[in-house]
Amino acid sequence: MREEKQEKIITAALQLFEQQGYHATKVSDIVREAGVAQGTFYLYFKSKEDLFRGIVESCLQEIIETMEKGVPELCGETEIYRMIEGTLRVFAHNKTIFRIIYKHGIASSELRDITAEFYRRMMVIVKSELVRLRSYPEYNDEELEIVAYSKIGMVEAAAYQWFVVKNSGPEVVEKIARVLVNMRLGCPQEGEAAE
Amino acid sequence: MREEKQEKIITAALQLFEQQGYHATKVSDIVREAGVAQGTFYLYFKSKEDLFRGIVESCLQEIIETMEKGVPELCGETEIYRMIEGTLRVFAHNKTIFRIIYKHGIASSELRDITAEFYRRMMVIVKSELVRLRSYPEYNDEELEIVAYSKIGMVEAAAYQWFVVKNSGPEVVEKIARVLVNMRLGCPQEGEAAE
Amino acid sequence: MREEKQEKIITAALQLFEQQGYHATKVSDIVREAGVAQGTFYLYFKSKEDLFRGIVESCLQEIIETMEKGVPELCGETEIYRMIEGTLRVFAHNKTIFRIIYKHGIASSELRDITAEFYRRMMVIVKSELVRLRSYPEYNDEELEIVAYSKIGMVEAAAYQWFVVKNSGPEVVEKIARVLVNMRLGCPQEGEAAE
Amino acid sequence: MREEKQEKIITAALQLFEQQGYHATKVSDIVREAGVAQGTFYLYFKSKEDLFRGIVESCLQEIIETMEKGVPELCGETEIYRMIEGTLRVFAHNKTIFRIIYKHGIASSELRDITAEFYRRMMVIVKSELVRLRSYPEYNDEELEIVAYSKIGMVEAAAYQWFVVKNSGPEVVEKIARVLVNMRLGCPQEGEAAE
DNA sequence: AATGAATGAGCGTTCATTCAT
DNA sequence: TATGAATGAACGCTCATTCAT
Numbered sequence: 033m034r035e036e037k038q039e040k041i042i043t044a045a046l047q048l049f050e051q052q053g054y055h056a057t058k059v060s061d062i063v064r065e066a067g068v069a070q071g072t073f074y075l076y077f078k079s080k081e082d083l084f085r086g087i088v089e090s091c092l093q094e095i096i097e098t099m100e101k102g103v104p105e106l107c108g109e110t111e112i113y114r115m116i117e118g119t120l121r122v123f124a125h126n127k128t129i130f131r132i133i134y135k136h137g138i139a140s141s142e143l144r145d146i147t148a149e150f151y152r153r154m155m156v157i158v159k160s161e162l163v164r165l166r167s168y169p170e171y172n173d174e175e176l177e178i179v180a181y182s183k184i185g186m187v188e189a190a191a192y193q194w195f196v197v198k199n200s201g202p203e204v205v206e207k208i209a210r211v212l213v214n215m216r217l218g219c220p221q222e223g224e225a226a227e
Numbered sequence: 228m229r230e231e232k233q234e235k236i237i238t239a240a241l242q243l244f245e246q247q248g249y250h251a252t253k254v255s256d257i258v259r260e261a262g263v264a265q266g267t268f269y270l271y272f273k274s275k276e277d278l279f280r281g282i283v284e285s286c287l288q289e290i291i292e293t294m295e296k297g298v299p300e301l302c303g304e305t306e307i308y309r310m311i312e313g314t315l316r317v318f319a320h321n322k323t324i325f326r327i328i329y330k331h332g333i334a335s336s337e338l339r340d341i342t343a344e345f346y347r348r349m350m351v352i353v354k355s356e357l358v359r360l361r362s363y364p365e366y367n368d369e370e371l372e373i374v375a376y377s378k379i380g381m382v383e384a385a386a387y388q389w390f391v392v393k394n395s396g397p398e399v400v401e402k403i404a405r406v407l408v409n410m411r412l413g414c415p416q417e418g419e420a421a422e
Numbered sequence: 423m424r425e426e427k428q429e430k431i432i433t434a435a436l437q438l439f440e441q442q443g444y445h446a447t448k449v450s451d452i453v454r455e456a457g458v459a460q461g462t463f464y465l466y467f468k469s470k471e472d473l474f475r476g477i478v479e480s481c482l483q484e485i486i487e488t489m490e491k492g493v494p495e496l497c498g499e500t501e502i503y504r505m506i507e508g509t510l511r512v513f514a515h516n517k518t519i520f521r522i523i524y525k526h527g528i529a530s531s532e533l534r535d536i537t538a539e540f541y542r543r544m545m546v547i548v549k550s551e552l553v554r555l556r557s558y559p560e561y562n563d564e565e566l567e568i569v570a571y572s573k574i575g576m577v578e579a580a581a582y583q584w585f586v587v588k589n590s591g592p593e594v595v596e597k598i599a600r601v602l603v604n605m606r607l608g609c610p611q612e613g614e615a616a617e
Numbered sequence: 618m619r620e621e622k623q624e625k626i627i628t629a630a631l632q633l634f635e636q637q638g639y640h641a642t643k644v645s646d647i648v649r650e651a652g653v654a655q656g657t658f659y660l661y662f663k664s665k666e667d668l669f670r671g672i673v674e675s676c677l678q679e680i681i682e683t684m685e686k687g688v689p690e691l692c693g694e695t696e697i698y699r700m701i702e703g704t705l706r707v708f709a710h711n712k713t714i715f716r717i718i719y720k721h722g723i724a725s726s727e728l729r730d731i732t733a734e735f736y737r738r739m740m741v742i743v744k745s746e747l748v749r750l751r752s753y754p755e756y757n758d759e760e761l762e763i764v765a766y767s768k769i770g771m772v773e774a775a776a777y778q779w780f781v782v783k784n785s786g787p788e789v790v791e792k793i794a795r796v797l798v799n800m801r802l803g804c805p806q807e808g809e810a811a812e
Numbered sequence: 813a814a815t816g817a818a819t820g821a822g823c824g825t826t827c828a829t830t831c832a833t
Numbered sequence: 834t835a836t837g838a839a840t841g842a843a844c845g846c847t848c849a850t851t852c853a854t
Contacts, residue, residue, distance in 0.1 A: 053335060055250055059849060059850085060849090068815090070816055070849095070850090071815055071816060071817095071851080072813085072814055074850070074851080079849075080848095134332060134333055137328075137333075139326065139392075140330050140331070140332065141248060141251070141330075175402075178402075178407070181385050181387075181388045183381070183410075184384055185380040185385065186377040186378070187380075188380055189377055189379055189384075196334060197346075207369075207370075211373040211374060212373070232838085232839085253822090253823065263839080263840090265841060265842090266825090266839070266842095267838080268825095275824070445640055448843085448845085460819080461818070461819055461820065461846090465817070469845080470844095524722060524723055525722045525725050526722045527718075527721045527723075528722075529719035529720045529781060530720050530721070538782055541782075561796075568797070571774045571778045572771040572796075573800075575770040575771050575772075575774020575775065576771040576774070577767070577770075582770070586724060587724075587733055597759075597760075597763075601764060605767060605768075622834090643828085645827075654836040656835065656838095657835055657836070658829095659830080660835075665827095665829090
């Protein structure tokens with residue numbers, strides 16, 4: 033019973049932020065949707081921005097935790113596949129929060145620090161994977177970061193197009209994952225394209 | 228002399244949108260910065276949103292045109308390098324507009340359609356390159372789109388981290404480009420990493 | 423206690439609309455006069471026009487109801503006198519709203535429909551009286567309407583001149599009523615004027 | 618050629634004031650419609666209100682002159698008919714200006730003095746007719762004024778309903794005039810209704 | 813804890829008027 | 834005389850936040 037109202041406010045806010053974005057969502061909309069009084073909002077949240085940041089932060093925290101748990105002990109092509117597929121599934125499963133963030137701006141004053149921290153932690157996860165798998169033994173730390181951020185961007189871009197823009201469901205995850213795993217750069221290497 | 232004031236307004240707006248974002252930038256800020264009267268703003272722009280969309284649209288249009296001109300006749304590893312480097316340079320050179328967009332949200336109601344169109348056109352450019360180079364002869368259109376969007380995301384993510392978050396200058400372009408060109412997926416394939 | 427503020431706003435608005443007219447009366451004037459905050463206005467009224475129409479509509483509604491109750495069972499010269507006198511008293515008693523309406527324009531976009539309805543209902547009241555008294559048994563409906571509207575205009579014009587333009591008080595009601603009752607058209611018919 | 622532009626502005630203004638009313642008509646609308654530049658307006662008129670008052674004043678002046686010329690030498694029932702018919706025709710012919718006035722408010726701050734003067738002069742015309750015809754030999758001046766204003770209101774009300782609200786044309790003039798001439802007050806006089 | 817009426821600073825926009833050319 | 838770009842004061846309205854109950 034305790035915090036029941038807080039939960040209702042968060043649920044309502046998530047829904048409205050996703051539909052209309054942060055700026056277009058009024059506190060009065062949220063409380064109406066949540067079925068509580070205007071003043072009640074400020075019993076649980078310092079401000080509208082406080083609620084917003086709280087929501088985004090905890091959602092991204094949860095995602096990071098999922099990612100951290102999900103990567104252990106992968107090696108070889110199949111494992112790469114599982115990692116990419118897993119990441120895509122996380123995106124697909126967390127459409128709401130990603131929609132909210134893409135709608136509001138990852139570099140917005142309200143989210144900049146939160147998203148920076150999120151991407152940094154994602155990068156760390158990927159980087160340690162790269163290190164563990166010795167994919168780029170000759171690279172220094174900064175070069176590994178470049179690789180890590182780029183790989184994240186690769187998956188993220190596909191996820192954005194299919195889950196946010198085209199609004200596809202998890203059924204496309206496998207198809208995308210398969211393509212991403214087989215991706216190479218530039219021109220056909222000898223024999224490949226000709227095959 | 229004609230359109231001098233319009234230019235001043237756009238310059239001021241670019242600067243303020245970049246610094247403070249769209250919502251925090253008041254029309255009164257823009258005109259003060261531009262040194263014109265409040266009413267003058269509405270002589271040249273239907274509304275604040277009209278100016279914003281106009282700015283974003285024309286900047287992205289320009290970028291697209293640069294990209295379209297810049298890709299011709301590439302083939303082989305070196306050419307791939309040039310393409311990636313060129314793209315990174317475009318990002319580095321257009322920091323302001325990318326900052327504005329990332330700050331405001333690529334899926335925001337004000338920009339959604341514009342950014343969707345931009346990414347689509349970027350994807351088309353990359354896709355036709357893939358087709359021309361026969362990189363993925365066995366892929367159908369949707370699979371090529373996945374590859375194209377992912378490659379864009381790859382470059383974009385690195386550009387975002389270095390040019391927007393870390394605020395680096397064009398001097399890092401070569402370093403990043405070199406890493407991106409040599410990127411492979413997952414574990415070292417037999418012989419590759421050792422080579 | 424509830425609706426106390428709404429009442430204060432309406433009172434202030436009535437006063438200001440009468441003095442300055444709708445367009446010259448600013449919402450800020452009204453709230454200052456009412457002693458409430460700017461935002462409070464919009465707690466009770468959708469817009470300035472909403473308040474204006476609401477005020478005019480309810481005042482005219484009240485007048486119509488007074489008129490409908492006031493006409494029963496009249497017959498003969500004396501009764502006609504009472505009817506005219508009653509109508510004049512209604513005008514004298516409702517100076518404020520009539521001033522507001524004449525000031526704003528009975529055919530103004532904001533009031534057109536309201537005044538049209540008001541005059542139509544006044545006409546219906548008078549017409550049914552004409553029917554009941556069999557004053558014009560040979561007339562069809564449209565002809566009765568002409569008579570009704572004209573009779574209203576007759577009283578209204580006198581009321582406008584004395585109560586609005588000259589700002590006289592109810593003390594002139596009897597004098598005007600007596601003249602209106604004895605009014606005839608055109609030249610003196612034989613015997614009439616001499617009588 | 619001189620004053621050609623002034624004429625064009627007035628024509629445009631008349632049209633727009635009738636359609637949209639004074640407040641909704643912008644100076645920019647008028648000059649666009651008139652095909653002149655914004656600044657030209659102020660070459661011919663001190664202000665928007667100056668133009669408005671000028672238009673109303675000259676139209677009403679013209680009407681007064683028509684009325685003054687039109688009433689001479691009437692006597693008897695038929696003459697009364699001609700007078701009422703003439704007045705109705707004047708209303709029907711001057712729909713535009715009456716629409717403008719009714720739309721803007723005869724007691725509005727912009728028109729109050731002009732309409733007061735107009736009605737006073739109309740009243741004087743009617744009153745002198747009453748005196749000439751000895752219709753109310755026993756009445757003093759104020760009583761004659763009451764009669765005059767009421768008679769004007771009688772005709773005006775019918776004119777308003779048919780020419781402004783219902784937007785009928787001059788073809789209804791005769792019908793209305795006939796009814797107005799035969800109007801009496803109150804109950805049927807002996808024999809009349811029973812006939 | 814919960815309410816919801818009240819607040820008021822602040823914003824985007826309008827438009828009659830001016831003035832340099 | 835004619836232009837039309839430029840002005841800036843002013844207004845209606847919003848909405849996050851507060852506070853008396």
